[in-house]
Amino acid sequence: MLTLSINGADLQVDVPEDMPLLWVLRDVLGLTGTKYGCGIAQCGACTVHLDGVAARACVLPVGSVGQRKVVTIEAMKEHPLGQRLQQAWLEDEVVQCGYCQPGQIMSAVALLAQNPAPDDQAIDLGMAGNLCRCCTYTRIRSAIKRVAQA
Numbered sequence: 001m002l003t004l005s006i007n008g009a010d011l012q013v014d015v016p017e018d019m020p021l022l023w024v025l026r027d028v029l030g031l032t033g034t035k036y037g038c039g040i041a042q043c044g045a046c047t048v049h050l051d052g053v054a055a056r057a058c059v060l061p062v063g064s065v066g067q068r069k070v071v072t073i074e075a076m077k078e079h080p081l082g083q084r085l086q087q088a089w090l091e092d093e094v095v096q097c098g099y100c101q102p103g104q105i106m107s108a109v110a111l112l113a114q115n116p117a118p119d120d121q122a123i124d125l126g127m128a129g130n131l132c133r134c135c136t137y138t139r140i141r142s143a144i145k146r147v148a149q150a
Contacts, residue, residue: 002065002101004065004071005070006025007070007072007074008069013062015028015062016108017063017064018063019062020057020058021060021062021065021070022060032073034073035070035103037099037100037131038058040058042129043103043129044104046058047102048070048104049110050065050068052069052110052113053110054106054111072106073102073103080111081112082105082109085108085147088146088147092142092146093139094138096136100132103130107127108140108144111123113142114126123144131140
């Protein structure tokens with residue numbers, strides 16, 4: 001039995017320690033906002049925060065999480081920066097298919113928490129590894145800048 005801190009709540013899960021955090025979130029806890037994309041940490045759809053740092057849940061064994069705080073996209077509705085980014089996403093019409101957006105927003109929140117005024121290069125670096133098959137990268141950058149400048 002493992003105890004995890006997820007979105008501010010301590011939850012116990014009875015799962016193998018080598019199970020990826022993504023499957024614990026989605027299949028065991030029903031937090032389906034975090035998406036499966038590639039399974040090899042290359043697309044960013046599964047991005048969550050571990051103690052405020054963006055991490056890929058698809059390759060992270062749940063047993064390695066330890067006492068670190070896990071935050072998922074479901075918690076962003078209560079997070080001031082998450083709220084502002086979601087609003088900017090709407091205003092800049094970022095979403096097309098929407099599949100990658102939870103991971104994109106999680107990476108953007110981590111980026112802006114670390115660097116509140118990123119330039120284009122910092123945005124590109126901070127968002128690297130988050131793939132958008134609809135190619136809304138310029139809109140994503142615009143939304144991030146909108147929040148940074150507010």
